[in-house]
Amino acid sequence: MSRGGDGLPASPPRRPLRTGPLWLALQLVLSGSLLLLFLLPIYALFTYSPISSLIANANNAGVREALWLTFFTSGIAVLAAVLFAIPMGYLLARRRFPGRTVVESLVALPVVVPHLLVGLGLFFLLVVPGAPLYRFTQAIGFPVYDTIWGVVLVMVFVSAPYTVLASELSFRAVDGRVLEASRSLGAGPATAFLTVTLPLASRGIVAGLLLTWARAVSEIGGLLILAAFVYPGGPYNGPVTTTISVYIYNLFQVGDLADAAAVSSLFLIIAFALFLVVRLGERSGWLPWRRGELEP
Amino acid sequence: MSEWVVDGLEADLDHFHLGPVDLTLTPGRAVAVLGASGAGKTTLLRTLAGFLRMRRGRILRDGTDISDWPPESRGLGYVPQGFGLLPHRTVERNVRYPMEIRDRPQAAQRTQELLERFRLTPLAHRYPARLSGGELQRVAIARALAAEPGLIVWDEPWQALDVLARHDLGVVLEEMRQTEPIPMVIVTHDPALAFSVADSFLVLHAGQVRNQCDAVALMRAPTDAFSARFVGYENVYDRPDLEGKGRSPFRSWLVDRAGPEGLAFASPTLSPSVSASPLWEGKVRSARPSPLGVTVEVVVDDLLVTLRMPPPVTPPLPTLGERLRFGIDPASLQPLGTRHRTVAGG
Numbered sequence: 001m002s003r004g005g006d007g008l009p010a011s012p013p014r015r016p017l018r019t020g021p022l023w024l025a026l027q028l029v030l031s032g033s034l035l036l037l038f039l040l041p042i043y044a045l046f047t048y049s050p051i052s053s054l055i056a057n058a059n060n061a062g063v064r065e066a067l068w069l070t071f072f073t074s075g076i077a078v079l080a081a082v083l084f085a086i087p088m089g090y091l092l093a094r095r096r097f098p099g100r101t102v103v104e105s106l107v108a109l110p111v112v113v114p115h116l117l118v119g120l121g122l123f124f125l126l127v128v129p130g131a132p133l134y135r136f137t138q139a140i141g142f143p144v145y146d147t148i149w150g151v152v153l154v155m156v157f158v159s160a161p162y163t164v165l166a167s168e169l170s171f172r173a174v175d176g177r178v179l180e181a182s183r184s185l186g187a188g189p190a191t192a193f194l195t196v197t198l199p200l201a202s203r204g205i206v207a208g209l210l211l212t213w214a215r216a217v218s219e220i221g222g223l224l225i226l227a228a229f230v231y232p233g234g235p236y237n238g239p240v241t242t243t244i245s246v247y248i249y250n251l252f253q254v255g256d257l258a259d260a261a262a263v264s265s266l267f268l269i270i271a272f273a274l275f276l277v278v279r280l281g282e283r284s285g286w287l288p289w290r291r292g293e294l295e296p
Numbered sequence: 297m298s299e300w301v302v303d304g305l306e307a308d309l310d311h312f313h314l315g316p317v318d319l320t321l322t323p324g325r326a327v328a329v330l331g332a333s334g335a336g337k338t339t340l341l342r343t344l345a346g347f348l349r350m351r352r353g354r355i356l357r358d359g360t361d362i363s364d365w366p367p368e369s370r371g372l373g374y375v376p377q378g379f380g381l382l383p384h385r386t387v388e389r390n391v392r393y394p395m396e397i398r399d400r401p402q403a404a405q406r407t408q409e410l411l412e413r414f415r416l417t418p419l420a421h422r423y424p425a426r427l428s429g430g431e432l433q434r435v436a437i438a439r440a441l442a443a444e445p446g447l448i449v450w451d452e453p454w455q456a457l458d459v460l461a462r463h464d465l466g467v468v469l470e471e472m473r474q475t476e477p478i479p480m481v482i483v484t485h486d487p488a489l490a491f492s493v494a495d496s497f498l499v500l501h502a503g504q505v506r507n508q509c510d511a512v513a514l515m516r517a518p519t520d521a522f523s524a525r526f527v528g529y530e531n532v533y534d535r536p537d538l539e540g541k542g543r544s545p546f547r548s549w550l551v552d553r554a555g556p557e558g559l560a561f562a563s564p565t566l567s568p569s570v571s572a573s574p575l576w577e578g579k580v581r582s583a584r585p586s587p588l589g590v591t592v593e594v595v596v597d598d599l600l601v602t603l604r605m606p607p608p609v610t611p612p613l614p615t616l617g618e619r620l621r622f623g624i625d626p627a628s629l630q631p632l633g634t635r636h637r638t639v640a641g642g
Contacts, residue, residue, distance in 0.1 A: 181380025
């Protein structure tokens with residue numbers, strides 16, 4: 001295409017520079033090793049138990065219940081991240097206030113502490129008689145010990161930081177000049193937020209929400225302490241609070257390796273399918289946040 | 297079209313103080329804001345646009361005080377550095393944006409007209425990331441006009457554009473001024489385009505207005521070192537430089553004619569027939585061809601003086617270290633620091 005007299009040429013699509021074969025081989029070997037580390041355990045899981053066991057488990061009421069509970073509670077955790085973590089990310093990105101650095105470190109704390117500690121902390125806060133908020137949870141009718149709300153609470157605790165951090169970075173990356181241009185073109189603060197800030201930050205925010213969801217689904221440490229129906233068939237008659245990871249852990253604990261492998265495989269298939277859908281949606285431009293980068 | 301009056305505007309940004317600035321902008325007039333980096337040019341524009349709070353002064357649009365109005369209500373089209381296009385919208389949807397958010401009727405039709413007018417129709421479905429600098433610029437103008445502003449305020453429109461795109465933009469802006477007499481405030485570093493577009497100039501230095509005058513006055517009599525360099529004076533001396541290393545006949549001669557801040561003069565012509573007196577002698581430091589002949593730098597009493605040999609230049613060129621005699625027409629000397637202001641715009 002001729003661009004004579006049109007100013008700066010548009011940048012051509014970038015191709016990586018050609019590199020030497022040795023360097024390329026090294027890259028392939030290193031990333032290949034890592035990929036193997038990811039794939040081999042999955043391969044082992046899938047091959048340990050026959051496909052018939054996988055189907056049988058997919059039809060098992062306990063497995064289905066655990067799967068449903070996992071998606072339900074992690075869904076609420078994602079919703080909580082949307083409601084609380086995104087605004088917090090915005091606050092941290094846009095406002096200067098004393099102690100902001102401290103707040104930022106506190107937000108990152110759940111990412112770095114072992115999750116058993118999270119469970120213990122919540123346990124001492126909410127569950128043991130005489131705990132600071134024990135009466136409160138009883139009074140408002142949201143007891144957390146061995147309840148779905150306990151599961152949700154643990155999940156939010158460990159997973160929300162990912163959305164806070166991702167949305168803070170995304171909001172900060174939005175070009176202030178684009179925002180100012182839109183304001184002077186007639187957009188009020190709310191319109192500018194909805195038509196400029198949010199669409200431009202959405203890609204990073206969605207990535208954060210995906211991480212939040214993944215973290216919530218894979219949680220086990222905190223759950224084992226606060227809200228896990230650990231012994232299937234035991235004397236406990238309360239609500240079922242077994243998420244899929246706890247369910248698999250239980251199977252493993254009682255020595256049912258074949259079923260543990262089968263349920264794990266089942267879950268892997270579902271999780272992988274979900275990620276694939278999001279990725280494909282992103283590539284196709286169906287999801288909005290990459291549109292500016294795509295050639296129509 | 298509106299008339300804008302900026303009256304004693306002052307603003308503070310961290311430790312930077314701007315103003316007071318007075319401006320009158322009538323339909324069809326353009327003011328160029330000049331100044332070195334950090335002089336307060338962008339701060340002035342952002343204050344006008346409503347992104348920075350004014351500390352003192354007023355902004356009047358057709359007599360209405362809009363000093364406290366939010367940016368979206370001012371009817372002022374602010375084009376920031378880099379154009380501020382929405383990267384997630386196509387060219388067409390960028391141009392339609394101001395009409396879309398205000399629910400204007402016939403937005404689609406008006407968008408098409410603007411795209412047509414700025415030769416953007418073939419690019420309508422492209423995203424900004426895929427446009428050249430000149431194309432981005434036309435989108436920015438089309439979008440600014442779509443908002444039907446009463447004033448366009450443009451920060452560095454020519455930044456990072458090549459020579460041809462600059463020329464194109466000059467043409468587009470000139471066309472626009474003839475069809476839509478919207479007043480404009482333009483920040484620029486580019487003298488050629490500033491002179492081609494602006495009727496008057498506002499020169500800022502460290503937040504203060506150093507000079508405010510029309511194009512002819514700026515050309516003829518720059519009052520400060522920045523303006524002098526901007527309009528093409530090669531020989532610009534601060535007073536401390538002139539007084540620096542003791543007295544010599546040449547320095548004394550210049551100091552006697554300098555203003556409070558120094559002195560500027562265009563390159564004296566170097567020709568044998570020079571009659572100006574007295575004649576000075578300098579040692580050649582460089583000689584290079586330029587569009588206007590040969591530019592020769594000589595050193596006189598530790599001061600660098602740029603001279604010009606008008607074409608046609610007959611070889612040989614002056615050689616390094618050679619001694620040259622030249623004269624300076626006293627009438628060409630421009631004292632700096634004598635403050636004079638005429639109302640800009642108006």
